[in-house]
Amino acid sequence: EEWLPLSSSPRVFVRDNFLNKAECDHLRTLALQSGRFRSAFVSNDARSSNAGQAFHRDAQIRGNTHLYLESEDEAASSTLQDVLERMHLAARMPPDSGEKLQIARYRPGERYEMHHDSGPEVGLARPATLIVYLNDVEAGGETIFPLSREVLLQCRPVHHADADGHSRFGIENCCNLRLPELLRVAPREGRAVLFFNHHLLGEKDVRAVHASCPVLSGEKWLAQRWFRFESHFGTASASNMASKALCLDRRCSADGEREQGGILTTMLRARPRVYMFDHALTPDENSRLSSWAASMQPPVAPGQMLEVPQTTGHQDQVLLEQLRKRMHELARVPYADPYEASVTLTRSRAEGLPALEVDHSSEPLVMVLFLHENTSTGTSESDAVGQRPGSLVLPLGICATPAECCGAAGARMQPGPLQVLPKAGRAVLVALRRLDGAPDALASLGAPRSSFVKMDQNWIETGPKLDQNWIATICCFARDV
Numbered sequence: 157e158e159w160l161p162l163s164s165s166p167r168v169f170v171r172d173n174f175l176n177k178a179e180c181d182h183l184r185t186l187a188l189q190s191g192r193f194r195s196a197f198v199s200n201d202a203r204s205s206n207a208g209q210a211f212h213r214d215a216q217i218r219g220n221t222h223l224y225l226e227s228e229d230e231a232a233s234s235t236l237q238d239v240l241e242r243m244h245l246a247a248r249m250p251p252d253s254g255e256k257l258q259i260a261r262y263r264p265g266e267r268y269e270m271h272h273d274s275g276p277e278v279g280l281a282r283p284a285t286l287i288v289y290l291n292d293v294e295a296g297g298e299t300i301f302p303l304s305r306e307v308l309l310q311c312r313p314v315h316h317a318d319a320d321g322h323s324r325f326g327i328e329n330c331c332n333l334r335l336p337e338l339l340r341v342a343p344r345e346g347r348a349v350l351f352f353n354h355h356l357l358g359e360k361d362v363r364a365v366h367a368s369c370p371v372l373s374g375e376k377w378l379a380q381r382w383f384r385f386e387s388h389f390g391t392a393s394a395s396n397m398a399s400k401a402l403c404l405d406r407r408c409s410a411d412g413e414r415e416q417g418g419i420l421t422t423m424l425r426a427r428p429r430v431y432m433f434d435h436a437l438t439p440d441e442n443s444r445l446s447s448w449a450a451s452m453q454p455p456v457a458p459g460q461m462l463e464v465p466q467t468t469g470h471q472d473q474v475l476l477e478q479l480r481k482r483m484h485e486l487a488r489v490p491y492a493d494p495y496e497a498s499v500t501l502t503r504s505r506a507e508g509l510p511a512l513e514v515d516h517s518s519e520p521l522v523m524v525l526f527l528h529e530n531t532s533t534g535t536s537e538s539d540a541v542g543q544r545p546g547s548l549v550l551p552l553g554i555c556a557t558p559a560e561c562c563g564a565a566g567a568r569m570q571p572g573p574l575q576v577l578p579k580a581g582r583a584v585l586v587a588l589r590r591l592d593g594a595p596d597a598l599a600s601l602g603a604p605r606s607s608f609v610k611m612d613q614n615w616i617e618t619g620p621k622l623d624q625n626w627i628a629t630i631c632c633f634a635r636d637v
């Protein structure tokens with residue numbers, strides 16, 4: 157497994173060894189050498205002018221120091237560029253969506269009380285946050301997410317009286333609690349936490365509040381990337397990544413991030429967002445999937461679609477669910493087990509945070525498609541890239557302006573159909589929405605005339621129906637063609 161989903165509401169993922177020791181050391185050294193550390197609570201940058209951040213200027217609320225790495229730092233460090241690229245790939249966020257990388261440092265006693273990272277109401281929308289811890293902390297410093305209203309209340313930045321009549325302020329009251337509804341991520345060198353501050357359809361997820369427990373002993377260092385809805389230029393990494401995507405469009409060699417478990421992630425397009433995952437299925441899964449499809453009675457004709465039964469008892473049920481789960485994880489979309497987890501989810505929604513608004517329209521809906529042998533997808537537009545039989549050709553729309561399509565390097569990029577060659581175990585993810593949840597007109601997939609299996613209830617015969625809350629499509633090839 158690669159990124160481990162810890163919670164589906166809010167969406168929180170964790171991955172160990174996201175950065176290696178040398179990379180962690182390098183980022184800390186860059187930060188120290190810059191001499192730019194300053195108190196988080198006296199920050200007078202643009203962000204402090206908004207209401208949501210104003211109270212963070214109180215040392216009691218947030219006592220650590222931090223700095224931002226600048227484009228000059230990026231230009232001078234290929235390690236930093238590489239780290240940033242991997243951060244964007246991991247978060248499935250386009251290259252131009254990142255703020256400057258923040259390096260933060262907490263000394264004993266320093267903490268950051270409960271807060272939300274995003275404030276669309278004040279013009280600061282941050283759909284996702286990626287934190288990487290840069291060292292091992294002797295004690296304390298966990299990042300915590302309250303998963304129920306009860307726990308949230310016990311963590312609020314007010315004085316809480318405990319049973320003995322002692323008063324404890326804010327998270328100090330709840331960092332000691334060992335409760336199942338308190339998700340706690342201990343800082344470990346190289347460990348990354350990815351969480352989404354907005355729902356898949358763009359609305360702010362009020363449940364994504366979190367805090368940093370006080371460091372009890374030692375120091376805590378982290379690197380933090382915030383992602384924005386709107387294009388957020390000014391970082392060198394944006395143009396590097398966009399030109400790599402350009403290279404892939406033109407069929408250069410793949411160059412992506414190899415995740416744990418051997419899955420190789422590559423961004424094919426920034427707008428709309430298209431990702432390719434090699435080795436998403438193991439050879440064993442490919443062959444089991446192929447023989448399962450081949451065993452269908454009556455046989456599946458080329459071009460015919462085949463529905464995966466929802467019923468339990470099918471001999472390949474376990475395999476199919478495992479794949480479905482993996483596809484969801486790759487898409488960073490919460491997986492709702494059709495038989496169990498969805499029930500659990502519904503229950504936790506009903507009981508968990510009754511006073512908070514939960515956006516039911518963001519129900520995950522991802523379809524998983526498998527291409528079978530003897531199928532030819534295709535549109536005539538694909539000829540320019542020399543279509544091979546069975547390729548997945550995505551006629552990904554026409555950009556109004558090149559910059560709109562591909563960000564910083566847009567002027568050099570030719571939008572047009574994207575061809576993904578079939579390769580056993582390869583999956584392709586197309587985000588159908590922009591980061592703010594609006595349907596991405598560039599992701600109009602048309603109607604690929606291939607044989608697909610959709611892992612939910614219905615056949616898809618035409619393009620995705622955005623009015624039905626489609627978020628993404630992900631398909632995988634079980635065979636080479």
Ligand SMILES: O=C(O)CCC(=O)C(=O)O
Pocket residue numbers: 260268273287297298299300366367368378380
């Ligand atoms: O230090 C942590 O673990 C969390 C930091 C955080 O939430 C923030 O800086 O916004």
Ligand SMILES: [Fe+2]
Pocket residue numbers: 271272273366
């Ligand atoms: Fe935060």
